[in-house]
Amino acid sequence: MQTASLLYYFLLVCWCIDFVENQTNGIPRRQRRRMRYRGSRKGSSTNHRPNRQPQIKTSTTVAVVPSVPLINIDDGITEVFDSLIGLSGHESSYSVLPGKVICDETTCLSLTCHKTEIPEGECCPVCSDIVLNISLDDTPEISGASPEPNDPSDPMLLQPLHTQAEMDELLRREKEELEGREKEIHKKDDEKRKRKEKKSQEEKKKHGYEAHQKEEEEISRREEEKRRAYEEEELQIEKEEEEKRKGNELPEQERKQQKSEEEEEEEDEHILRGDVFRMPPRFPIPVPPAEIPPLPTGCSISDTTVSCINARLTQIPPITDPELTSLELEGNTITSIPDEAFNGIPNLERLDLSKNNITSPGIGPQAFKILKKLKRLYMDGNALVHIPPELPSALEELKINENHLHAIDEDSLQELKNLVTLELEGNKLSEANVSPLALRPLKSLSYLRLGRNKFRTVPQGLPTSIEELYLENNQIEEISEICFNHTSNINIIVLKHNKLEENRIAPLAWINQENLESIDLSYNKLYHVPSYLPKSLLHLVLIGNQIERIPGYVFGHMKPGLEYLYLSFNKLNNDGIDPVSFYGAYLSLRELFLDHNELKFVPFGITEMKALSFLRLNNNKIRTVPPERICRSVVDDDNVDADSNDDDEEEVEDSHLEHLHLENNFINTRELSPYAFSCIRSYSSVVLKPQKIK
Incomplete structure (x- = not known):
C-alpha cells in the first residue's frame, strides 16, 4: 500500500511539472522576458505584490496534498515547485503517508520577506503574503507572470493612457502639421525663386543672355541645395524630436526592456504610455523670409x-x-x-x-x-x-x-548736417519768412537753389560750405557788401531774371572772392558791364540786359583773366566799345558773343585776342569786314618785304579762331577782301549767309 502511494504521488508530481512546462511554452517569449525582468525587480524589493495563485485539489481517495508555497519567482515559473524537486541543487526529503506528511532533514531557502510562516503540512517557511495553493481540480493558471499591461492592479499603469485610436489621431495630426509646414516652405521658396527670376530678366538685357544663363543656373543650383539641406535638416529635427518624445514618455523600465528586446529580437514593439506631447527641437527651425505682398x-x-x-x-x-x-x-x-x-x-x-x-x-x-x-x-x-x-x-x-512753402524757421533743417543739395525753387519764400539762422546748421551744403521765389535781397546766413547758389527769377534789386562775407568757397552765382542795376551792386560785394569763377547776370537792368567784378572770374554772362557800353580796363584786374564773355541781346554800338575795353582779356578770352546788338562794324581789339576760338557778330548792322579787324594780313605785297611776309604768316598761324558768325548783317560778300578771313583755318567755319537786304 505504501509503495502504491509513493508511485501515485510520483506520477502526480510528474504530471504537474509537465503541465507547468506546457503552460510556460504557451506564453509568448516576449511576455516571458517581461515576467523574468519584472520578477527579478520584484524579487529584489522588500514589498511584494500579491499574485493570484492557482489551487490543485487531490481526489477523495488520496490524502490532501499540502499547499506548495511560492518562495521566489526570480528564476522563472518552474520554481513554483522548487520545494518538490529541489532548490539550488538541494532536495527536501518527504515521507508521505496516507493522511499526513512527515518531515525529514530539509534544506530550506533563506527568505527576505517581512513576514514568514510555515504552512500546515510543510517543512520550510514561506512568505505569508505570497502563497500559492495548488488544486488538482482547478484549471491551472500561471501566477508567476507579471500582470498584463491592461491589468488595473499594476501601479505602473495608473498613469494616463491613450487608446490606440487617440495615438493614431495624434500621429496623423503631427504628420499633417509637418506636411503643411513643408508645403508652406516650398511655396515660399517658389515665390522667392520667381521673384529672383523676374529680377534676372532685367539683368539679361544688361549682361547678355549667355552670362546670365550661367549665373541663373548657378543661383538655381544653390537655391536647390539650400532647399534640400533645409528639408533634410527639418526631417532630421523632426525624427530626433519624435525619438526624444517617445524616449521621455516611456517609463524607465520600459525603455530598458525595449533595449533588451532590440538586442534579442529583430522586431520591436513600441508601447507608448502617458500623454504624447511635442518636445522643442534641439536646433531652432529657420524662419523663412516674410512674403512680399503683390x-x-x-x-x-x-x-x-x-x-x-x-x-x-x-x-x-x-x-x-x-x-x-x-x-x-x-x-x-x-x-x-x-x-x-x-x-x-x-x-x-x-x-x-x-x-x-x-x-x-x-x-x-x-x-x-x-x-x-x-x-x-x-x-x-x-x-x-x-x-x-x-x-x-x-x-x-x-x-x-x-x-x-511760405516759411523756413531756424529748426526746419536743424538735423540735416549731411545735406549737400537743397532745392526749394518755385515756392513763396522771401527774406521776410526765411530765418537768417535757417541755413546755418547745413554744414555740408554746397548746392542751393532758391529760384522762382520772392527774394528782394540775397538770403542771409548762407553756409560757409556753399559752392553754387541759384537765385534766378526772384525780385533781387541789390547786392550788399555783406552778402558773401562768409562764403569763401562759393564758385557759381546765378542771378538772372532779377531787377539788378550796376549801381546797386556794392563795390566790395564780391571783388575779393578767390574762388568765384562764374556769374550770370542775364536779364536784369544793367546799362553797362559792372565794375568791381571778382578777380577770379572766368565766366561772365550778361545776356538780355540793356548794356550800351563796355568800360575801358573793366577786365584789367582779373587773374588769370576772363575766358567767356556773353553780351548777346543788348544795345551795344561801336561808340560803347573802346580800344581798351577788352584790356586784360586779350590773352585769356576764348569765346566772345556780341550778337544781336547794334554794331555797325567789327569792334577794335579782336585781332589782339590770341586765344579766341569762337566769335559771334551775327544779327548786327555790320556792312563791311576790313582785313585787319579780324585777321592780320598783308594788304599791299609791293610795299612789304619778304621778312615782313614771313612775320605775317607766323601771325596767321598763331590764330586760334575756328568759328565766326556774321550772318544777318548787311555785308556784301562780293566786296569782301580775300584776306579778311585768312587766319581762319577752315572757310567752312565762317558763316556769312544769309544777309539782310538794304
Whole structure:
C-alpha cells in the first residue's frame, strides 16, 4: 500500500511539472522576458505584490496534498515547485503517508520577506503574503507572470493612457502639421525663386543672355541645395524630436526592456504610455523670409527699385522688402504719408514722391523717422507749406520745388548736417519768412537753389560750405557788401531774371572772392558791364540786359583773366566799345558773343585776342569786314618785304579762331577782301549767309 502511494504521488508530481512546462511554452517569449525582468525587480524589493495563485485539489481517495508555497519567482515559473524537486541543487526529503506528511532533514531557502510562516503540512517557511495553493481540480493558471499591461492592479499603469485610436489621431495630426509646414516652405521658396527670376530678366538685357544663363543656373543650383539641406535638416529635427518624445514618455523600465528586446529580437514593439506631447527641437527651425505682398497694378520691380510712376495710386503702397533701396511714386494722387508708411522698407535710400497732392497736415510726425538710410528725397510738385518734420539725418539731397512753402524757421533743417543739395525753387519764400539762422546748421551744403521765389535781397546766413547758389527769377534789386562775407568757397552765382542795376551792386560785394569763377547776370537792368567784378572770374554772362557800353580796363584786374564773355541781346554800338575795353582779356578770352546788338562794324581789339576760338557778330548792322579787324594780313605785297611776309604768316598761324558768325548783317560778300578771313583755318567755319537786304 505504501509503495502504491509513493508511485501515485510520483506520477502526480510528474504530471504537474509537465503541465507547468506546457503552460510556460504557451506564453509568448516576449511576455516571458517581461515576467523574468519584472520578477527579478520584484524579487529584489522588500514589498511584494500579491499574485493570484492557482489551487490543485487531490481526489477523495488520496490524502490532501499540502499547499506548495511560492518562495521566489526570480528564476522563472518552474520554481513554483522548487520545494518538490529541489532548490539550488538541494532536495527536501518527504515521507508521505496516507493522511499526513512527515518531515525529514530539509534544506530550506533563506527568505527576505517581512513576514514568514510555515504552512500546515510543510517543512520550510514561506512568505505569508505570497502563497500559492495548488488544486488538482482547478484549471491551472500561471501566477508567476507579471500582470498584463491592461491589468488595473499594476501601479505602473495608473498613469494616463491613450487608446490606440487617440495615438493614431495624434500621429496623423503631427504628420499633417509637418506636411503643411513643408508645403508652406516650398511655396515660399517658389515665390522667392520667381521673384529672383523676374529680377534676372532685367539683368539679361544688361549682361547678355549667355552670362546670365550661367549665373541663373548657378543661383538655381544653390537655391536647390539650400532647399534640400533645409528639408533634410527639418526631417532630421523632426525624427530626433519624435525619438526624444517617445524616449521621455516611456517609463524607465520600459525603455530598458525595449533595449533588451532590440538586442534579442529583430522586431520591436513600441508601447507608448502617458500623454504624447511635442518636445522643442534641439536646433531652432529657420524662419523663412516674410512674403512680399503683390505690387499694385502699374508698378514694376527691377533689381532693388520699385517703380510706380503714373500708376494712379492714392496712397503709399504697402510694400515689405528690407532689400529695397529705391521707390519711385512720381505722378500719382497720393495725399498723405502716415507714420507707418515705410515700416516695411527701412533700408530705403532714394524716395521720389514728385507730382502728387501731398499736404503738410497729411504727413505724420514720424513718417520719415524709420528711414535711417535715406539719402535722396524728391517731393517736387506737391502742396507742402512747410518742410516735412523729422527728416533723416543721413539725407544728402532734398528737393521740394514747385510747392507752397511760405516759411523756413531756424529748426526746419536743424538735423540735416549731411545735406549737400537743397532745392526749394518755385515756392513763396522771401527774406521776410526765411530765418537768417535757417541755413546755418547745413554744414555740408554746397548746392542751393532758391529760384522762382520772392527774394528782394540775397538770403542771409548762407553756409560757409556753399559752392553754387541759384537765385534766378526772384525780385533781387541789390547786392550788399555783406552778402558773401562768409562764403569763401562759393564758385557759381546765378542771378538772372532779377531787377539788378550796376549801381546797386556794392563795390566790395564780391571783388575779393578767390574762388568765384562764374556769374550770370542775364536779364536784369544793367546799362553797362559792372565794375568791381571778382578777380577770379572766368565766366561772365550778361545776356538780355540793356548794356550800351563796355568800360575801358573793366577786365584789367582779373587773374588769370576772363575766358567767356556773353553780351548777346543788348544795345551795344561801336561808340560803347573802346580800344581798351577788352584790356586784360586779350590773352585769356576764348569765346566772345556780341550778337544781336547794334554794331555797325567789327569792334577794335579782336585781332589782339590770341586765344579766341569762337566769335559771334551775327544779327548786327555790320556792312563791311576790313582785313585787319579780324585777321592780320598783308594788304599791299609791293610795299612789304619778304621778312615782313614771313612775320605775317607766323601771325596767321598763331590764330586760334575756328568759328565766326556774321550772318544777318548787311555785308556784301562780293566786296569782301580775300584776306579778311585768312587766319581762319577752315572757310567752312565762317558763316556769312544769309544777309539782310538794304
